[in-house]
Amino acid sequence: MGRAPCCDKTKVKRGPWSPEEDNILKNYVQQHGTSGSWIALPLKAGLKRCGKSCRLRWLNYLRPNIKHGGFTEEEDNIILTLYHNIGxxxxVIASQLPGRTDNDIKNYWNTKLKKKLSQPPAAAASYLHSRYDNMLPYFPKASQIPLPRLMEVPENVENGSYDHPLFVSNISPSISNNANGSSSTTTTMSWSTNGSVEDDAFLVDLGSELFPYDDHLNAFGDLYSNLGYNSLPNVISNVSDEHEQQSMMYRSLRY
DNA sequence: AAGCTTCACAACCGCCTCGTA
DNA sequence: TTACGAGGCGGTTGTGAAGCT
Known part of the structure; x- marks a missing residue:
């Protein structure tokens, strides 16, 4: 026996919303809010709709500051990167894109982005490089993964005496070939709190924010260019901690 | 112009989570 | 601790518009 439906579907209207229904719902929510119950709202507002349907209509279409269509390259970047990170x-992805709804993003992914990324490797690479040369790593706010940030070496830092920054001791990429002929690059970055300024280690500041913004990303780009790489990594795939040295793995775009 | 196919996106379905009694 | 109901969410479907033959 299945779950009881949230409303009597024989007594509620279904399908597309009319402008009149939109007005009723919009006016009611703006004047009274949801009163803590979407289920009870249609009755109070005088709508012959399921409460869930009202909630969806409000969240995805009627609430203020909703944006529809016209995704920007930056939004593409964020969606692609987060999809790569969290699926x-x-x-969660929508929470990083002001004005966008989860439904909108889901539709956009299913109709546009997914198709572009399923193109043959050469075409997909061309598309990615043309669109995402400035791809930046975004992560969900809930992530517990700190992002390293380059900083100037304070004068008083001597062999790890500074307790907050970390010393990057190694960045090593490895390329693996996939069965379908494409390849992927995995980069491991290692650091410790006991580095030395003199031994060519890089000093990074973990900072306190969990969600990276431009300053983090620019700094990370600097770090990479200093090491002779010309593309930014975009995915943190693993974090390990062994012998006081930590590693973060980044995987570059498939190409 | 008509019929068919593809695309875009609004809306629904049903499962899962969480708060509360 | 358990049961229940509402909200939240991701997957899927329905439908109108646009494009193609």
């Missing part, structure tokens, strides 16, 4: 958690 189909559309609500």
């Amino acid at each position: 189909t958690r559309w609500s």
Whole structure:
């Protein structure tokens, strides 16, 4: 026996919303809010709709500051990167894109981005490089993974005496060939709190924010260019901790 | 112009989570 | 601790518009 439906579907209207229904719902929510119950709202507002349908209509279409269509390159970047990191958690992805809804992003992914990324490797690479040369690593706010940030070496730092920054001791990429002929690059970055300024280590500041913004990303780009790489990594795939030295793995775009 | 196919996106379905009694 | 209901979410479907033959 299945779960009881949230409303009597024989007594509620279904399908597309009319402008009149939109007005009723919009006016009611703006004046009274949801009163803590979407289920009870249609009755109070005078709508012959399921409460869930009202909630969805409001969240995805009627609430203020909703944006539809016209995704920017930056939004593409964020969606692609987060999808790579966390999969189909559309609500989390939407939380990083002001004005966008999970439904909108899901539709956009299913109709546009997914198709572009399923193109043959050469075409996909061309598309990615043309669109995402400035791809930046975004991560969900809930992530516990700190992002390293380059900083100037304070004068008083001597062999790890400074307790907050870390010393990057190694960045090593490795390329693996996939069965379908494409390849992927995995880069491991290692650091410790006991580095030395003199031994060509890089000093990074973990900072306190969990969500990286431009300053983090620019700094990380600097770090990479200093090492002779010309593309930014975009995915943190693993974090390990062994012998006081930590490693973070980044995987570059498939190409 | 008509019929068919593809695309875009709104809306629904049903499962899962969480708060509360 | 358990049961229940509402909200949240991701997957899927329905439908109108646009494009193609």
